[in-house]
Amino acid sequence: MKYLFIILFFLIAIYAFTLLNFYSDHWLYVQPMLIAVLLVYYNISQSWLYYSFASLAGLFVDSLNGIFGLQAIIFVIIIFILRSLQLTLFTSKNILTIILLTILAFIIFWLLLWSTSFIFNFQLYFLTKEIFIMILRGLVVNTFMTIFLHILFFNFWLKKQERH
Amino acid sequence: MLKSNLKTFLLFLIIIIFFILLKNSDLFDIGIIFRGWLIPQKSINTLFNPPDNLTEEYQNLLAENSRLQTLTAENQQLKELLDLKKDKNYTLQVAHILSRDSINNNILIIDVGRNQNIEEGQAVVINNGIIVGKIIDVNVDSAKVRLLTDRLTKLAVRIGDEQNISGLLTGALGLGMDLDYVPQNQDIKENDLVVTADIDVKIPAGLVVGQIEKVEFSEEEVFKKAVVSPLVDYSSLVLVAVITS
Numbered sequence: 384m385k386y387l388f389i390i391l392f393f394l395i396a397i398y399a400f401t402l403l404n405f406y407s408d409h410w411l412y413v414q415p416m417l418i419a420v421l422l423v424y425y426n427i428s429q430s431w432l433y434y435s436f437a438s439l440a441g442l443f444v445d446s447l448n449g450i451f452g453l454q455a456i457i458f459v460i461i462i463f464i465l466r467s468l469q470l471t472l473f474t475s476k477n478i479l480t481i482i483l484l485t486i487l488a489f490i491i492f493w494l495l496l497w498s499t500s501f502i503f504n505f506q507l508y509f510l511t512k513e514i515f516i517m518i519l520r521g522l523v524v525n526t527f528m529t530i531f532l533h534i535l536f537f538n539f540w541l542k543k544q545e546r547h
Numbered sequence: 548m549l550k551s552n553l554k555t556f557l558l559f560l561i562i563i564i565f566f567i568l569l570k571n572s573d574l575f576d577i578g579i580i581f582r583g584w585l586i587p588q589k590s591i592n593t594l595f596n597p598p599d600n601l602t603e604e605y606q607n608l609l610a611e612n613s614r615l616q617t618l619t620a621e622n623q624q625l626k627e628l629l630d631l632k633k634d635k636n637y638t639l640q641v642a643h644i645l646s647r648d649s650i651n652n653n654i655l656i657i658d659v660g661r662n663q664n665i666e667e668g669q670a671v672v673i674n675n676g677i678i679v680g681k682i683i684d685v686n687v688d689s690a691k692v693r694l695l696t697d698r699l700t701k702l703a704v705r706i707g708d709e710q711n712i713s714g715l716l717t718g719a720l721g722l723g724m725d726l727d728y729v730p731q732n733q734d735i736k737e738n739d740l741v742v743t744a745d746i747d748v749k750i751p752a753g754l755v756v757g758q759i760e761k762v763e764f765s766e767e768e769v770f771k772k773a774v775v776s777p778l779v780d781y782s783s784l785v786l787v788a789v790i791t792s
Contacts, residue, residue, distance in 0.1 A: 397584075404647045411652055430552065434559045442566065446578025447646035449654050449684075449691060452567035459563065463556035470548050496650065506683075506699055508650050 385427060388540075389436060392419045397443065404447070412521025414492065416440045418529050420458050421488055424465060425481060425533050437462045449507040457495045461488050478530070485529045489522050570686075579688050582645055582658070624786045627674035637751065639672075639788040640665060645689065653697035653718065655680065657787060660688045668749040670790045677778055678702075678743055678754040679787060690789070694781050695724055695756065703744040704756055706735050706773075713744055716756060716775060724757060726773040733771070735762055741775050751790060 396419035403410045420440050424433045441455025448454065465484050473480045500508040569575040628639055640663050648654035659665050671680040671692050681700070684691040693700055700718040705711065706729065714729040729735055739759045745752035755778060763772040 400649065401646070404649060404652070411649065414649070430555045434555050438559050438563055442563070442577055443581045444649060446576075446581040447649075447656050449648045449651065451570055451578060452563055454649075455563045455566075456560065459556060459559050463552065466552045466556075467549060470552065507648065507654055509698055 385432075389423060389427070389432070392423060393436070393440065395419070396440065400444065412517045413524050413528070414489070414521070416444050416454075417458065417461070417488070417492055418525060418532070420462065421465075421485060421529050422532055422536065424462055426536055430466070434459060434462060450505055453496070453499065457492055457499075460495060461491050464488075464491060478534070481533060482526065482530055485526050486522070489525050493518055493522075573687065576687060578686070582656075582689060621786055624674045628788050637790045638792040640791050641786065641788045642671075642690075643786060644784055651697070653694040653700075653781075654683075655692040655694065655784070655787075657690050657692055657789075658688070659789060660686045660690050662687055663789075664791050665690045665789055666749070666791075668747065670743070670750040670754060671787050672754060672790060673779060673784065673787055676754055678750070678756055679777075679779065679781060679784065681750070682789060692787070694718070696777065696781055700724075702750075702756070703746040704741050705744045705752075706733075706739050706741050706759065714741075714773075716741065719774070723760070723777065724775040726759070726775050727770060729771040729773065731766075731769065731771055735759060735771065735773060737762065 396415045399415035403413055403415065417440075420433075420437045423436045427433050427436075437458040438455055441458040442452075444454045445451045465488060468484065468487075469480075473484060496508065497510055499505075566575075566577050570578065625641065628641060640659050642657040642659040645656045645658050647656070657671075665682060665685050667682050667685060669682045670678050671682065672678050678695065680692040680694040680697075681702070682690050683693045695702060695716065695718060697718040700716070702716040704714055704716045704726070706714055706726070712729060712733040712735060714726045717725050717727065719725045726741065737759055741756040741759060743750050743752055743754040743756060757775040757777045759773045760776040761774040763774070
């Protein structure tokens with residue numbers, strides 16, 4: 384069943400990604416693929432599964448993006464950092480931990496993206512005040528979406544499965 | 548546990564790097580599989596024209612109507628491109644927009660590439676010979692286009708009816724374009740047409756870029772500046788053509 388859930392999440396994320404890409408500037412900083420990667424990470428326990436999902440989601444985004452491989456590597460690094468933090472600092476699985484990890488994940492995403500763009504001089508991405516404000520707005524939407532979907536999934540699906 | 552996490556991370560990192568190397572050496576591009584899935588606009592049209600609680604037949608007709616409208620618009624654009632090809636004797640390669648970059652939406656991914664003789668620096672136009680961007684990178688099956696509104700775009704242009712005034716066009720944060728390096732003694736005014744100059748060998752001269760919206764003039768400056776507005780809405784582009792020769 385979890386495999387079905389993963390495939391469904393992947394398809395929904397692809398659809399949301401394509402829509403946002405075509406239809407608005409302001410919604411560009413909402414990252415449905417990273418939201419899906421985080422949701423899979425929070426709700427699946429097998430490491431090979433969430434790492435595979437992160438790689439696949441990243442490669443999908445990269446196949447339609449400027450720099451091939453960039454987001455796939457960033458997604459995998461994010462999962463690695465989150466997992467390491469959960470094994471050392473944030474060992475509990477309460478909602479506050481999830482909120483903190485989600486915010487941290489998006490901060491790592493933007494930090495890695497801009498720093499690699501600056502270091503390797505890709506000539507594609509540039510940071511301005513307007514873009515920074517939109518990223519901050521996007522951060523709020525992304526975090527809210529991730530937490531909301533996680534709570535929904537956790538309460539209506541995982542708990543039910545556990546009871547069964 | 549930490550060790551096992553590190554091992555899994557390194558394994559997946561190596562796999563991704565392996566795919567990057569395969570793609571860069573033109574052996575295998577996993578992106579082709581993903582790009583093959585996408586049928587531009589089709590799924591989006593269905594979502595934005597959703598058939599609601601009507602009869603099934605009416606719903607089918609709505610979907611059909613939406614599909615036909617898309618086809619009509621596409622047909623019209625293709626006809627105009629054909630006219631452009633006849634008039635100017637260009638070799639055009641028609642392309643669909645597959646996606647926009649998820650961070651910078653002034654970068655487009657189109658469904659033609661090296662297999663269709665696409666090269667870096669070629670001009671990307673729409674129906675009436677309006678230039679919208681330049682090719683910046685080419686893959687086997689796809690290419691990247693930088694729109695003129697992108698901040699890193701630079702294009703040599705000519706201005707005015709006689710078109711003997713030259714300037715340099717740059718993008719302005721995706722909102723419009725800025726015109727710079729226009730000599731102070733040259734007279735440019737609002738609504739003047741801006742067209743491509745004949746400096747770049749891969750970009751034909753005379754392709755329409757936009758119209759001057761505002762002229763910024765200061766006696767202290769050596770050159771005049773102007774704001775150029777595009778003639779088309781870049782956010783609604785679906786079909787484009789690349790001038791290959």
